[in-house]
Amino acid sequence: MYEKQLPALRKCGLFTGLTDQQILDLIPCFGVRISQYARQETVVMAGDEQTMFGVVIEGQVQVQKEDYSGDRLILGIFGPGEVFGEVPVFSGLTSWPNSVIATQNSEVMFIPHHKISEPCCRVCHSHRLLIANMLRIVAQKALAMNGRLNYLKLRGMREKLAAFLFDQSRLAGSHTFMITMNREQLADYLNVSRPSMSRELGRMRDEGVIDFFRSSFTIKDMGALRGMR
Amino acid sequence: MYEKQLPALRKCGLFTGLTDQQILDLIPCFGVRISQYARQETVVMAGDEQTMFGVVIEGQVQVQKEDYSGDRLILGIFGPGEVFGEVPVFSGLTSWPNSVIATQNSEVMFIPHHKISEPCCRVCHSHRLLIANMLRIVAQKALAMNGRLNYLKLRGMREKLAAFLFDQSRLAGSHTFMITMNREQLADYLNVSRPSMSRELGRMRDEGVIDFFRSSFTIKDMGALRGMR
């Protein structure tokens, strides 16, 4: 039981420091729910009651904030082994503040939050480790949000793009790299309009600062890019 | 010892559920550092080495993100009993990602993070509670950041102001309320320019939606305000 999910769970920060057997012992104790979702299907709607957080087993989900007007801001994209929804549930909220949709056919495991924050007799020795792991995960998530502010606080299109491309390049460790988002997703991520972004990307190419084709980007003048952050 | 700091520590979420005596027993075990700062003084500089997080004992500190160009974004303002710097340090960072300055004459207690996340023999029975408290604090902080995105993601000045004033009113539970920030701070918080913000506030007053004098605000047409969020 749950052997199918083990590869994803092994990668999950929540189980850092635990053996395969310890993980397999814990899961039945959690009372998890496992669900499948088709591409584009809604995983949770903002406002739904929340008692569990999610772990992506297979596929990919996208957490997004939406207005009434349909404007949306992508908060995060999560793949196998990654956790979502833990911030609100450990904050004491009882409903999901954001929506989650599947960007691919996906499988998600939902874990009741009280199984983490309250003691469980059967596996007490693992429990302290679980809490410490969760503390680290939540802190890192908060930090990632902090990083998002780095882009959103920038006022100009060039500055946002330069900062984003600079970070991506540093992350990839190369001047040439691929991005996982398409143009529309990137625009939502940076909170700008897609046409304006494409226009500016074109200008930066004309000026010889960058080159790109589809999702492949190359930084041709790192100095100029750094300067316009 | 530490009786002077007790009133602030009692209000601190980290010590929720602990008695005064338990708190006083814990502090010596933490190996804290207590420092005073004058108004406008720098508490920590972005980039400084970080091994501790802070608890405000007295006064007020402001966490802010700065560019090279002097542009800044206020991430949070914290008073007595409130915690800052816990997110990066529990994320595993070893240097402060943002700067902190004192907005008033202040006293701050710094607690080494490993005293929270690692066991301490003398007070083991309090320790599980400490970790759980910290988990909640970090999650709530992350959630608050999430809330900040609510303002930053909005494209228009009116929308940002309307959303902010609406939240403030709801928080105060009244259509008339005071805000703790001055105009410049509010502009930095919403990531807009101060003159543009003042202009828009004036317009909203002319239209009879709100009224204000200095830091005192009154919402005169809640329906209109809600509509322009």
Add this chain to the structure above:
DNA sequence: AAAGAATCGTAGCCCGTGCTACAAAAGGAT
């Protein structure tokens, strides 16, 4: 292979807001 749906680039218009500059008012210091 053909048709439909996504994805992406480009162009023009125009509103919104950043910026600089200045004046008025309030608060602090000597």
Add this chain to the structure above:
DNA sequence: ATCCTTTTGTAGCACGGGCTACGATTCTTT
């Protein structure tokens, strides 16, 4: 009481970027 500093409100100008529309390309679907 007087001067200096800080805070706040206004005005005019310039321009960046949102929005709509359209065409080109690529990826699915049957």
